[in-house]
Amino acid sequence: MLFESPINLNLKDADVAYFPIFFSLQEANDYFDSLMSQINWKQDYIKVYGKTFLQPRLTAFYADNKKNYKYSNITMQPNPFNGDLLEIKNKIEKQINITFTSCLANLYRDGNDSNGWHSDNEKELGKDPIIASVTFGAERVFQFKHKFNKSLKSKLTLQHGSLLLMKGKTQTNWLHQIPKTKKKIGNRINLTFRIIA
Numbered sequence: 200m201l202f203e204s205p206i207n208l209n210l211k212d213a214d215v216a217y218f219p220i221f222f223s224l225q226e227a228n229d230y231f232d233s234l235m236s237q238i239n240w241k242q243d244y245i246k247v248y249g250k251t252f253l254q255p256r257l258t259a260f261y262a263d264n265k266k267n268y269k270y271s272n273i274t275m276q277p278n279p280f281n282g283d284l285l286e287i288k289n290k291i292e293k294q295i296n297i298t299f300t301s302c303l304a305n306l307y308r309d310g311n312d313s314n315g316w317h318s319d320n321e322k323e324l325g326k327d328p329i330i331a332s333v334t335f336g337a338e339r340v341f342q343f344k345h346k347f348n349k350s351l352k353s354k355l356t357l358q359h360g361s362l363l364l365m366k367g368k369t370q371t372n373w374l375h376q377i378p379k380t381k382k383k384i385g386n387r388i389n390l391t392f393r394i395i396a
């Protein structure tokens with residue numbers, strides 16, 4: 200496997216590492232094509248402050264157990280892992296020595312799709328969750344802001360075939376988002392592997 204050592208983002212009160220070339224270009228191209236068609240993409244409704252909205256992206260949820268994932272007032276029922284998703288899961292697990300149970304997949308169809316400020320701190324993720332987040336397709340900016348010290352911010356561009364690893368106190372102390380962009384860009388697939396016990 201093509202593999203470069205990770206870049207530590209050196210965020211205060213957090214633990215975030217970025218692997219720009221986790222997958223070779225060939226692997227990343229192949230996974231992008233296969234995941235576009237293999238994944239059961241859907242646009243769900245979410246409820247924010249009592250109002251219902253269509254999510255500004257498509258999602259799908261996979262797990263090797265029966266545990267649901269609840270966030271933004273929606274409950275996602277898992278599909279079983281299969282095909283390339285399972286292959287990608289195995290590859291990440293081997294590299295970082297962690298076993299994940301679940302994967303929340305996101306499809307940003309263009310620059311108008313997005314993921315608003317949040318931290319992945321749902322109860323079912325447990326204390327100090329570890330989240331492995333993979334990108335295939337269009338590059339998008341990923342922004343961080345500290346929850347308690349408004350002057351602390353960070354951002355990076357997540358490239359095709361990259362892996363972003365968030366662990367430790369990252370979700371306790373920081374929010375993250377994928378903002379909309381006016382750039383003419385196409386589909387970006389993001390896979391976030393998680394442990395839901």
Ligand SMILES: O=C(O)CCC(=O)C(=O)O
Pocket residue numbers: 303305314319332341357375377389391
């Ligand atoms: O698309 C991304 O890179 C981030 C996705 C994310 O933050 C999430 O699904 O919780």
Ligand SMILES: [Fe+2]
Pocket residue numbers: 317318319375
């Ligand atoms: Fe997230």
